[in-house]
Amino acid sequence: MSGDDGGARPRSDRATLTVVGGGVIGLCCALAAADAGWRVTVLTDPDAPRAADVAGGMLGSLGEGHPGEDVLLEITADSVRRWPALLARLADPAIVVATDSLFVGVTSADVAVLAQLARFVWSGPVGSETVERSVLRQVGGREIRDLEPALGPRPVGGFLASGEGAVDNRMLLRALESALVERGGVVCARRVDSPAGLDGDRILVAAGLGTSKLVSGVDLYAAKGEILRLTANAWSVPGPRHVVRARVGDRMVYLVPRSGGIVIGATQYEPIDAADRAPRVSGVADLLADALEVMPGLRTYDLAEVSVGMRPCTADGLPVVRAVDERVIVATGHGRNGIVLAPWTSHRFVEILGESWAD
Numbered sequence: 593m594s595g596d597d598g599g600a601r602p603r604s605d606r607a608t609l610t611v612v613g614g615g616v617i618g619l620c621c622a623l624a625a626a627d628a629g630w631r632v633t634v635l636t637d638p639d640a641p642r643a644a645d646v647a648g649g650m651l652g653s654l655g656e657g658h659p660g661e662d663v664l665l666e667i668t669a670d671s672v673r674r675w676p677a678l679l680a681r682l683a684d685p686a687i688v689v690a691t692d693s694l695f696v697g698v699t700s701a702d703v704a705v706l707a708q709l710a711r712f713v714w715s716g717p718v719g720s721e722t723v724e725r726s727v728l729r730q731v732g733g734r735e736i737r738d739l740e741p742a743l744g745p746r747p748v749g750g751f752l753a754s755g756e757g758a759v760d761n762r763m764l765l766r767a768l769e770s771a772l773v774e775r776g777g778v779v780c781a782r783r784v785d786s787p788a789g790l791d792g793d794r795i796l797v798a799a800g801l802g803t804s805k806l807v808s809g810v811d812l813y814a815a816k817g818e819i820l821r822l823t824a825n826a827w828s829v830p831g832p833r834h835v836v837r838a839r840v841g842d843r844m845v846y847l848v849p850r851s852g853g854i855v856i857g858a859t860q861y862e863p864i865d866a867a868d869r870a871p872r873v874s875g876v877a878d879l880l881a882d883a884l885e886v887m888p889g890l891r892t893y894d895l896a897e898v899s900v901g902m903r904p905c906t907a908d909g910l911p912v913v914r915a916v917d918e919r920v921i922v923a924t925g926h927g928r929n930g931i932v933l934a935p936w937t938s939h940r941f942v943e944i945l946g947e948s949w950a951d
């Protein structure tokens with residue numbers, strides 16, 4: 593962000609960037625470019641759904657480490673380190689809803705699976721550095737309830753991932769757009785059918801799932817996810833202070849704090865027709881059953897929203913951030929990690945902008 597323009601500062605104050613897509617990736621890249629001195633216009637289809645509107649907003653890396661996903665873990669950890677600078681740039685502390693994550697299992701077999709993932713992270717795949725055990729550390733049942741009194745008696749053990757918090761995704765999107773506009777950027781409601789005819793010295797296509805139709809050679813598939821939003825009423829028990837990520841048998845459920853409520857997520861179905869946007873009864877029932885298993889007090893909340901989003905996924909699970917030609921750059925394919933990866937992506941984007949501008 594400011595002071596970290598990756599050499600992308602344009603030589604002329606007439607240098608213009610058009611961004612296609614006003615999701616978290618488009619807006620974060622647009623702000624980074626505006627901070628680097630570009631005149632930025634964002635064009636975004638008001639009728640195309642935006643995955644970032646439904647997301648949980650978790651900023652996970654260590655607790656997300658899965659064998660075989662070493663590169664993803666590395667860039668996610670890099671992005672987590674960039675989040676404080678982005679939050680300082682946005683200057684609204686209310687965006688942060690939790691600073692740590694608590695991973696819990698409801699049986700010893702569930703805890704054993706979590707321990708396997710922790711061993712993978714401790715063994716050092718993150719940039720060849722071994723992750724300190726104080727950053728991801730094992731906790732027993734009693735400590736879990738001391739840390740998170742909102743939990744019921746079922747969780748028997750787990751791990752605390754310090755520094756892995758969450759943001760309010762909708763506040764984040766509003767803050768990114770406001771910061772961009774304050775910096776002189778423009779956001780227009782407009783569907784783009786091809787980047788070819790657009791004005792601008794450089795074009796960024798960051799249209800989420802819509803990118804495949806705009807840039808050839810970018811193949812994406814949709815992973816559908818259901819997510820629930822609960823709001824507290826006068827009789828509700830206090831909600832969690834951490835992001836709680838629970839393993840319940842062969843399923844994961846997460847509870848993410850919000851001001852005045854809780855987000856419960858998320859299912860995943862893939863591959864799926866991107867037009868299949870109806871929530872399934874089975875998905876909603878599983879989320880509620882698993883969430884109540886770890887926090888029975890959720891019964892006291894109101895079910896305010898059931899929503900469905902489509903994660904834009906690539907076959908290798910890695911985001912695509914690259915120049916397509918001398919004018920067009922693409923940033924998409926962030927799958928289940930688009931929020932956490934936004935600062936890494938915008939940093940990489942301004943690097944590419946700098947390289948292409950220097951040519």
Ligand SMILES: Cc1cc2nc3c(=O)[nH]c(=O)nc-3n(C[C@H](O)[C@H](O)[C@H](O)COP(=O)(O)OP(=O)(O)OC[C@H]3O[C@@H](n4cnc5c(N)ncnc54)[C@H](O)[C@@H]3O)c2cc1C
Pocket residue numbers: 612613614615616617618635636637638639640641642643644645646647648649650651782783784785798799800801802803806816817818819857858859900901902903904923924925926927928929930931932933
């Ligand atoms: C249920 C669920 C939970 C999730 N939870 C998390 C989480 O906890 N943490 C995390 O890091 N990630 C999470 N994600 C993933 C994250 O939401 C996505 O990876 C991220 O939103 C992708 O960002 P994007 O900007 O590429 O796409 P989107 O957010 O989908 O935005 C794309 C934008 O492009 C616009 N657009 C599309 N086509 C066109 C066109 N032709 N012309 C103009 N504009 C166009 C759309 O209107 C939209 O504004 C979750 C996703 C889902 C579905």
